[in-house]
Amino acid sequence: MLLDTxxxxxxxxxxxxxxxxxxxxLEVLCRNxxxxxxxxxxxxxxxxxxxxxxxxxxxxxxxxxSCVQKPKVHANAIEVANADIDVLVELIGGCxxxxxxxxxxIKNQKHIVTANKALIANHGxxxxxxxxxxxxxxxxEAAVAGGVPIIKALREGLSANHIHWLAGIVNGTTNFxxxxxxxxxxxxxxxxxxAQALGYAESDPTFDIEGIDAGHKTSIMASLAFGIPIxxxxxxxxxxxxxxxxxxxYANELGYKIKLLGIAKNSSNGIELRIHPxxxxxxxxxxxxxxxxxxxxxxxxxxxxxxxxGKGAGSEPTAxxxxxxxxxxxxxxNNHSLGRVPPLAFQNDALINTPVLDISEINTRxxxxxxVADKAGxxxxxxSALAQQNISIRAVLQKxxxxxxxxxxxxxxDIAKENDxxxxxxxxxxxxNPQDIVKIRLELL
Amino acid sequence: MLLDTxxxxxxxxxxxxxxxxxxxxLEVLCRNxxxxxxxxxxxxxxxxxxxxxxxxxxxxxxxxxSCVQKPKVHANAIEVANADIDVLVELIGGCxxxxxxxxxxIKNQKHIVTANKALIANHGxxxxxxxxxxxxxxxxEAAVAGGVPIIKALREGLSANHIHWLAGIVNGTTNFxxxxxxxxxxxxxxxxxxAQALGYAESDPTFDIEGIDAGHKTSIMASLAFGIPIxxxxxxxxxxxxxxxxxxxYANELGYKIKLLGIAKNSSNGIELRIHPxxxxxxxxxxxxxxxxxxxxxxxxxxxxxxxxGKGAGSEPTAxxxxxxxxxxxxxxNNHSLGRVPPLAFQNDALINTPVLDISEINTRxxxxxxVADKAGxxxxxxSALAQQNISIRAVLQKxxxxxxxxxxxxxxDIAKENDxxxxxxxxxxxxNPQDIVKIRLELL
Numbered sequence: 001m002l003l004d005t006x007x008x009x010x011x012x013x014x015x016x017x018x019x020x021x022x023x024x025x026l027e028v029l030c031r032n033x034x035x036x037x038x039x040x041x042x043x044x045x046x047x048x049x050x051x052x053x054x055x056x057x058x059x060x061x062x063x064x065x066s067c068v069q070k071p072k073v074h075a076n077a078i079e080v081a082n083a084d085i086d087v088l089v090e091l092i093g094g095c096x097x098x099x100x101x102x103x104x105x106i107k108n109q110k111h112i113v114t115a116n117k118a119l120i121a122n123h124g125x126x127x128x129x130x131x132x133x134x135x136x137x138x139x140x141e142a143a144v145a146g147g148v149p150i151i152k153a154l155r156e157g158l159s160a161n162h163i164h165w166l167a168g169i170v171n172g173t174t175n176f177x178x179x180x181x182x183x184x185x186x187x188x189x190x191x192x193x194x195a196q197a198l199g200y201a202e203s204d205p206t207f208d209i210e211g212i213d214a215g216h217k218t219s220i221m222a223s224l225a226f227g228i229p230i231x232x233x234x235x236x237x238x239x240x241x242x243x244x245x246x247x248x249x250y251a252n253e254l255g256y257k258i259k260l261l262g263i264a265k266n267s268s269n270g271i272e273l274r275i276h277p278x279x280x281x282x283x284x285x286x287x288x289x290x291x292x293x294x295x296x297x298x299x300x301x302x303x304x305x306x307x308x309x310g311k312g313a314g315s316e317p318t319a320x321x322x323x324x325x326x327x328x329x330x331x332x333x334n335n336h337s338l339g340r341v342p343p344l345a346f347q348n349d350a351l352i353n354t355p356v357l358d359i360s361e362i363n364t365r366x367x368x369x370x371x372v373a374d375k376a377g378x379x380x381x382x383x384s385a386l387a388q389q390n391i392s393i394r395a396v397l398q399k400x401x402x403x404x405x406x407x408x409x410x411x412x413x414d415i416a417k418e419n420d421x422x423x424x425x426x427x428x429x430x431x432x433n434p435q436d437i438v439k440i441r442l443e444l445l
Numbered sequence: 446m447l448l449d450t451x452x453x454x455x456x457x458x459x460x461x462x463x464x465x466x467x468x469x470x471l472e473v474l475c476r477n478x479x480x481x482x483x484x485x486x487x488x489x490x491x492x493x494x495x496x497x498x499x500x501x502x503x504x505x506x507x508x509x510x511s512c513v514q515k516p517k518v519h520a521n522a523i524e525v526a527n528a529d530i531d532v533l534v535e536l537i538g539g540c541x542x543x544x545x546x547x548x549x550x551i552k553n554q555k556h557i558v559t560a561n562k563a564l565i566a567n568h569g570x571x572x573x574x575x576x577x578x579x580x581x582x583x584x585x586e587a588a589v590a591g592g593v594p595i596i597k598a599l600r601e602g603l604s605a606n607h608i609h610w611l612a613g614i615v616n617g618t619t620n621f622x623x624x625x626x627x628x629x630x631x632x633x634x635x636x637x638x639x640a641q642a643l644g645y646a647e648s649d650p651t652f653d654i655e656g657i658d659a660g661h662k663t664s665i666m667a668s669l670a671f672g673i674p675i676x677x678x679x680x681x682x683x684x685x686x687x688x689x690x691x692x693x694x695y696a697n698e699l700g701y702k703i704k705l706l707g708i709a710k711n712s713s714n715g716i717e718l719r720i721h722p723x724x725x726x727x728x729x730x731x732x733x734x735x736x737x738x739x740x741x742x743x744x745x746x747x748x749x750x751x752x753x754x755g756k757g758a759g760s761e762p763t764a765x766x767x768x769x770x771x772x773x774x775x776x777x778x779n780n781h782s783l784g785r786v787p788p789l790a791f792q793n794d795a796l797i798n799t800p801v802l803d804i805s806e807i808n809t810r811x812x813x814x815x816x817v818a819d820k821a822g823x824x825x826x827x828x829s830a831l832a833q834q835n836i837s838i839r840a841v842l843q844k845x846x847x848x849x850x851x852x853x854x855x856x857x858x859d860i861a862k863e864n865d866x867x868x869x870x871x872x873x874x875x876x877x878n879p880q881d882i883v884k885i886r887l888e889l890l
Contacts, residue, residue: 028747032607038672038795039604041787141602147748149602157586157594159484160768162477227483285754288733295752302473303592303755303765307740309730310751320748323605337782342484350483 010043011330014080014110015071016101017091018051021115021142023060024315025089025322030066032323040327042334045069048085050077050101081105087329089322090114095122106130106138111333113325115142115318118207121216121232124223128343137332138343139325144217145170145294147320148310154224154298155345161300163225165265165272167445170217172292172312173201173208174240174260178277179290182248182257188241200292210239211260211275218262222273225298226266226354227346231273234356238276247369247438250410251279254395256367257287261443270357279367279442286445297445305445360419365394365442368411368421370428371435374404378432382409385427389420406435412442455488456775459525459555460516461546462536463496466560466587468505469760470534470767475511477768485772487779490514493530495522495546526550532774534767535559540567551575551583556778558770560587560763563652566661566677569668573788582777583788584770589662590615590739592765593755599669599743600790606745608670610710610717612890615662617737617757618646618653619685619705623722624735627693627702633686645737655684656705656720663707667718670743671711671799672791676718679801683721692814692883695855696724699840701812702732706888715802724812724887731890742890750890805864810839810887813856813866815873816880819849823877827854830872834865851880857887 013029015022026046029036037043049071051057057073074080077097081088081104088105090112092098098116105112112131114120120127120140131138141151145168154163169175173195180191192209195201207213219232240260251258256279265272280287285307289295294312299305311317332338342348372378379398386393392414401407413421425437458474460467471491474481482488494516496502502518519525522542526533526549533550535557537543543561550557557576559565565572565585576583586596590613599608614620618640625636637654640646652658664677685705696703701724710717725732730752734740739757744750756762777783787793817823824843831838837859846852858866870882 024747028605032605032746035607035672036605038791039787041792041795147603147745148751149598152597152602153594156773157597157769158592158765159772160473160477160481160765162480227480285730285733288730300592300765301477302469302761302768304759304762306593306753306755308751308753311749314749316747317749320603320605320745323747324602327604328601331785332782335780335782335785337777337780337785340776340780340782340785342486346483347486350486 008037008043010045011087011333012047012085013044013326014048014083014085014088015046015091016050016077016080016088017093018049018057018060019091020315021318021322022091024319025091026067027064028316028319028323030064030068036323036327040330042330044326044330046071048072048074048080048083050074050080077101078104081108081110085110086333087111087113087326089326090116093118095119099123102127103130106134106136109134109136111136111329112138113322113329114138114140115322117143117213117216117220121219121230124230132348135338137329137338139329141325142318142321144220145296145308146310146312146314147317148294148308148312149321149324150221150296150308151224153308154221155341158298158300158303161302163266164299164301165263166221166225166296166298167286167443168218168221168262168294168296169259169286169289170262170294170296170312171208171214171260172294173205174214175289176200176292178240178243178258178260181243181245185245185249187245188243209241211237214260214262215275218264218275219273221296222264222271224345225264226271227351228271228354229351231356234273236274236276236359240277242438243277246408247440250369250397251367254397254412255282256280256442257282258440259286263443270355272362273356274359274362277440279440281444284445360422362418363415365415365444366413366421367440367442368413369436369438370409371406372409372432374407379409381431382411382428385424386413388427389416389424391416391420391424453482453488454779455490456532456778457492457530458489458771459493459528459530459533460491460536461495461522461525461533462538463494463502463505464536465760466763466767467536469764470536471512472509473761473764473768475509475513481768481772485775487775489771489775491516493517493519493525493528495519495525522546523549526553526555530555531778532556532558532771534771535561538563540564544568547572548575551579551581554579554581556581556774557583558767558774559583559585560767562588562658562661562665566664566675569675577793580783582774582783584774586770587763587766589665590741590753591755591757591759592762593739593753593757594766594769595666595741595753596669598753599666600786603743603745603748606747608711609744609746610708611666611670611741611743612731612888613663613666613707613739613741614704614731614734615707615739615741615757616653616659616705617739618650619659620734621645621737623685623688623703623705626688626690630690630694632690633688654686656682659705659707660720663709663720664718666741667709667716669790670709671716672796673716673799674796676801679718681719681721681804685722687883688722691853692885695814695842696812699842699857700727701725701887702727703885704731708888715800717807718801719804719807722885724885726889729890805867807863808860810860810889811858811866812885812887813858814881814883815854816851817854817877819852824854826876827856827873830869831858833872834861834869836861836865836869
């Protein structure tokens with residue numbers, strides 16, 4: 001340590017929420033304090049903590065050897081928002097208490113660091129407006145892809161570009177489930193149970209498996225990439241609960257992997273904002289992101305395709321993003337440069353309200369699986385239904401099966417409008433009433 | 446466009462060097478001007494350009510339709526350093542004229558944006574000192590991995606971390622050559638000729654194929670990651686010219702790919718700073734970075750392993766980084782926050798002069814290929830030579846060969862000290878004098 005730490009300015013941080021990420025943040029801030037000082041030139045100290053169970057929190061802090069300056073513990077998070085702090089770190093999550101605490105802290109002119117994607121996706125507009133009025137920063141690197149600095153890349157690293165599209169694997173739980181289904185040939189339900197046992201999935205996994213969490217994150221990234229308001233309410237969201245192990249196997253046989261993708265495209269007639277399972281060519285780098293890892297691919301007109309990859313969740317990876325944000329805020333406090341980078345990458349008055357396209361308007365390729373009675377003429381009905389809508393067929397897979405009464409027919413289409421595909425599917429349903437028609441989008445990126 | 450661009454502040458840029466990257470920078474700055482204004486809130490205009498052939502330069506600019514405000518063209522780069530500009534963008538390269546121009550511009554209190562890795566790696570210290578004295582910024586995102594914002598990730602995105610190591614494929618030419626050798630089974634010399642014909646390699650390819658360019662970049666990244674001075678002169682550098690197609694094939698058979706890696710490790714007894722070909726397990730994400738693509742993996746104590754991937758060279762990818770730096774500089778000019786982030790990520794007085802280890806001191810795994818006479822006792826001599834140095838053998842490959850007079854023996858060792866491996870090799874040389882002993886390091890990362 002060459003810097004004399006005695007004369008250093010101290011930035012006081014209030015931390016609300018001492019769950020997994022909260023503990024990680026406190027631990028890393030204390031453990032790496034010397035190195036963080038060498039970078040920031042300032043001491044960052046957590047002086048106040050709020051957590052429901054005060055006794056438990058107190059004992060966690062007492063037992064944390066790296067944490068020398070012990071913060072004061074509060075049961076009520078609002079007390080931290082009212083305390084003598086410079087920055088409030090919100091790690092409660094959700095849109096109830098977290099929202100109240102953040103609003104209170106902003107009104108008290110505290111800067112905000114948050115990992116709360118749901119809150120930013122649903123209430124970002126109000127929060128940023130209130131923050132601008134009170135001249136404070138609200139930063140949220142930890143809200144997307146854990147410790148991977150994707151928000152910084154979108155806001156600053158790629159600022160030269162007209163960004164065409166981004167596509168991300170931004171939910172570790174679903175990526176773990178899909179990877180396990182793929183590698184072990186297991187069913188969704190069985191892998192979900194395994195994921196819950198391992199702590200990779202919550203006891204109520206709805207937000208993850210239904211794609212809502214990925215939807216929050218993708219809506220935030222779309223805003224930063226294209227200079228549009230956050231439009232989570234207009235995103236098309238489809239989870240992974242209907243993916244069957246047979247779809248994994250058929251996809252594999254055809255040269256594809258199935259991933260839950262968050263896709264945002266800046267197309268000429270509007271914004272595509274859609275979160276759904278998708279087939280990706282096996283050799284594509286995103287198809288090789290496995291387990292609980294996250295990755296986001298961003299394509300810009302100048303830079304071409306870039307990829308950002310790392311652990312998308314967990315205690316210390318998320319803490320890494322929280323603290324990077326803290327250091328950024330501290331630098332802006334120290335240099336009186338609070339307006340340096342606008343919260344959504346584009347100047348607040350330069351956001352453009354480009355419409356988000358309805359899912360029926362998008363164009364992509366499709367995987368269709370039809371479980372049908374094995375009768376003469378079935379394939380003719382299916383193929384003519386597609387032909388009527390001008391949809392080209394790129395691949396067909398039908399295997400000889402032992403149970404001759406029902407067979408699986410797999411079709412990969414060329415690029416088609418979703419609406420046309422839906423029309424074809426409806427026609428097939430009317431004509432031959434198959435037991436199942438599974439439609440999964442196929443992305444070439 | 447919601448912003449009224451008439452009242453906007455204009456930042457005047459002088460551009461020296463109108464080669465591939467220079468042209469790309471001018472083109473992207475003009476083409477994306479509206480979008481860049483929406484981000485930066487400021488107009489960035491190139492007002493002066495220097496390039497040797499004034500006439501040719503003038504005609505390039507005249508034909509660039511997106512470039513409305515035509516810059517003044519100079520034959521002498523020093524004139525641009527002396528012109529009425531706010532920022533000088535240096536895209537000449539090398540350590541002669543470029544250095545003079547940058548020094549002159551800094552003395553004139555112009556900020557510097559450069560893509561010049563050789564200059565930063567060799568003269569960074571003087572340049573940053575002079576810049577500090579003159580209160581100007583020197584930024585160099587474009588010096589490493591083209592448009593991939595890896596410098597920003599190291600300086601800001603990962604600031605919470607004690608960074609353990611980084612490993613990068615940061616030279617597109619050599620990665621293209623190795624990928625082609627691997628995929629087509631060709632020799633180094635033939636692929637080099639192909640690369641030269643395609644424009645992926647220079648007519649004098651020394652800097653690339655001997656690892657010097659990767660050495661510049663890795664030395665810069667090591668400094669940013671660990672808070673040490675740039676120590677290019679102490680890096681161990683070994684190129685790819687000795688890699689044979691048979692090594693590619695043997696590596697493949699054993700489950701590995703060969704890549705030119707720039708490795709920097711922050712180990713307990715010193716810094717490892719080494720650029721050399723290395724075997725990587727086939728399934729490792731870096732082993733799957735092919736062609737002219739670049740990727741850097743960074744491992745931090747909190748974040749774990751993260752990866753940054755994209756085009757490492759070329760006109761517009763590099764321009765993307767140059768312009769991102771310009772926007773950053775413009776933001777600091779506008780907010781009077783010039784000292785916000787120190788040039789080498791750590792505060793200038795907090796750099797620690799940790800020694801760089803000699804290559805003989807490092808510990809890693811090794812691939813050894815020995816071309817030996819097919820005599821009884823040969824394998825015994827080789828294996829006992831390794832045993833004498835306490836080096837464990839992890840795999841041996843020896844094939845029945847038609848030409849029985851000479852055979853290839855391949856050995857993969859466990860982790861060993863390089864010095865011990867060298868001793869074993871020397872002993873084998875003395876005892877059986879093989880035609881060749883090829884030693885390639887093997888990294889598990």
